Amino acid sequence: MKFPAEPFRIKVVEPIKTTTREEREQLIKEAGYNIFLLPADSIFIDLLTDSGTSAMSDNQWAGLMLGDESYAGSKNYYHFESVVREIFGFKNVIPTHQGRVAENLLFSTVVKEGDVVPNNIHFDTTRANIEYHNATALNCVIDEGLEPDSLHPFKGNVDINKLEQAITTYGKEHIPLIMITITNNSGGGQPVSMENIKAVSNVAHKHGIPLFFDACRFAENCYFIKEREEGYADKSIMEIANELFSYGDGATMSAKKDGLVNIGGFLAMNDNVLAQKVTNMLILIEGFRTYGGLAGRDLEAIARGLKEVLNEDYLQFRIQQTRFLGEMLLEQDIPIIQPVGGHAVYIDAKRFLPHIPQREFPGQALVVELYKRAGIRAVEIGSLMFGTKNPKTGKEIYPELELVRLAIPRRVYTSMHMQYVSESLGEIFEDRNHIHGYAIEYEPEFLRHFTARLKPV
DSSP states (O other): OOSOOOSSOOOOOOOOOOOOHHHHHHHHHHTTTOGGGSOGGGOSEEOSOSSSOOOOOHHHHHHHTTOOOOSSSOHHHHHHHHHHHHHHOOSEEEEESSHHHHHHHHHHHHOOTTOEEEESSOOHHHHHHHHTTTOEEEEOBOGGGGOTTOOOTTTTOBOHHHHHHHHHHHOGGGOOOEEEESSBGGGTSBOOOHHHHHHHHHHHHHTTOOEEEEOTTHHHHHHHHHHHSTTOTTSOHHHHHHHHHHTOSEEEEETTTTTOSSSOEEEEESOHHHHHHHHHHHHHHTOOTTTTTOOHHHHHHHHHHHHHTTOHHHHHHHHHHHHHHHHHHHTTTOOBOSSOOSSEEEEEHHHHSTTSOGGGOHHHHHHHHHHHHHOEEOEEESHHHHOEEOTTTOOEEOOSOOEEEEEOOTTTSOHHHHHHHHHHHHHHHHTGGGOOOEEEEEOOSSOHHHHOEEEEO
16 A cells, blocks of 8 residues: 555544744744744644653543552552563663663763763663763664665664774773664664564673664564564564564663553663663662652553554554655655665764765755745754764764654554645655755854854855
């Protein structure tokens, strides 16, 4: 089926405000040409992120009414804990108010200055939480993962040779843990195969290094395994998830993605000693261990969302809707990362705007143009987000991929909305030679893309 039909009925609607191009041009100028600084009610279709933007189900909304707001020992925590253990299998379940707090708790406990943390590709907050401790966030994705046109079915895989070389080069005593991001957000939302996860697990445990997952899109990754990897077609998503996490020692998760909620996350692990250290810090900065910065009603919504996300009808539509948008863009010769990933379509901004050099942020230029022309908000994943400076020379170091991510919120937009996005990008592509680059006027020390201000070149 080319046109995917939504496996749900719309029960409540939210009006979308429309603005004129003149209004949008003024708003983006006032925001310093940074889409994070725009008011949300000026957006027609918001593809900034799939994090915390899901539409919750009637079942989840009903669960909110059962919120037990006891300070300690809330019944919703025990439901949440049992669901996480059922899917992920880890003994210790520590709630947090979102995924980056789980990362912060983990890295603040185990990472020290000079350490190295390998991953397929670290996303922005993961990398920043590691670098905050003067450690190195090392990317070890396979070469195909950096080739936009490669049709490798698991472009999120870790390169085992690169991983082994990293352990040899830095020494296992300087590698507190290895991570795998599923799916690989920074590389186009690409999945990691079960075979590769087993291989990474073998390397990690051979050297006595814990393996953790960044598991925020675990269900989408499991669906790709079922669809593409031999031996898994007849297994349920739950069975695939159980096996996948059995090869690791812990996980961080932003439940704002595959938890189908607007807030929440967790850190889970088997190591009791590490869990106690993390819990002590949790109590200091987030709250008691049975709420971790969340209301009881939020814990209940996560528990229900984690079960709903395993539904194969939902996952099939989720993947098909994203592919549908990708295929419409390909029909217009718009360059994207292939194959299309799970939660987003990624435009190759280098090829879309070849006349704009990386120093002038071609991805951000396309993001700004998309908002000005169509009221669509996307996000740059390229030189603005991942560019760094050489500490000795101050010279800018640019990432290999220069992308614009069209992240699709779960159960929010219809396939007709995707057609509007495709048509808008097609019009911009036809007129792309008139788009100019940008320069930075202000940037913070960490995560500059969130608050930087730019100006047209």
